[in-house]
Amino acid sequence: MSNPTLLKFGYPDSLVAGTPTWSVLVRPQQVTLGSLVLVCRDPVTAFGQVSPGAFSGLQPVVQSVEHMLTSFVGYQRINYLMLMMVDPDVHFHVIPRYEGMREWRGRQFADASWPGPPDLTKAQALTAEEISSLVAELKAHWPGAAG
16 A cells, blocks of 8 residues: 555655565655655554554664665765655655765765755755666665675
């Protein structure tokens, strides 16, 4: 079952990994290289309504996200933003933070507001082809991935 937030962020094409209760998606607007959306699959619109199973299932997903992004982008800090103003389904924007620049496929990705709060208005849009490529590369860095 998909919720509107999953669909808005490109599910299933943007799916990096998932469990029965959480989906990890590439964020089409990259605030920094490796920006993700972590969407709860429970049909809830408040964090306090998330099922006990989803709460306990969040920890291993977060651990895997952090392992993957450490390997892929070498972040220095990571921000989990639960804004839910436009998209009411429970979800986090996951923004790896770093000083300086990262390059991917000939594009430069700066953390425009380092070391302050992330500036979501400075995001770079990815094409459908770039989203597909980034999904594949991130999957290769997911813990337990073959390769």
